[in-house]
Amino acid sequence: MLAWAPYGRRGIFGGFEGVSEWDVLWFGLPVMTLGGIAAGITLFALVRGKWRQALGAGALLTGLVGFGVVFDVLAGPPLNCDPGPC
Template sequence: MENRRETVHEAVRGVAGCLVVAAGGAAGMLAWAPYGRRGIFGGFEGESEWNVLLLGLPVMTLGGLAAGAALLALVQGKWRRSLGAAALLAALAGFGVAFDVLQGPPSSCGPDC
């Protein structure tokens, strides 16, 4: 009886963990959405910036997944896993800044804005 209870408890924790990480990925996509709308559907003279889709969406989604995994590892008390997920999150943030993945199309009012 006790073994079955432990198995059910592990299954519930696993499902909850998957839901937390999936929610992190969804949050990353939702955070990307305003940049995607502005970058893909054009700005000045209908110009599109496809790097927002090709680089921005994966970076933001993976960042959300890494944040969810770090949070889950922290809650479970697994410090090494949480540090690994935080390092991945920092690497993704560095990649995003280096390649300016959320840069939309140029502004319509020029450099004097």
């Protein structure tokens, strides 16, 4: 949630420069919520010594990370760079 907060602070409807950032709502928030739950389940299973549950939750977590990377769900607004250095 902390990684999402800077992009959502202006509000979903206000968005960046008046453009709504619906990708944050539809992709970023669910991926981070499910990822946090899967990370907690993985850690809890590892602490209790239930390796099969930990592997399953770890696989789910890996899939969520892959989805997040492929669809770039935590991408910020594009930088507007002039011909000079950014």
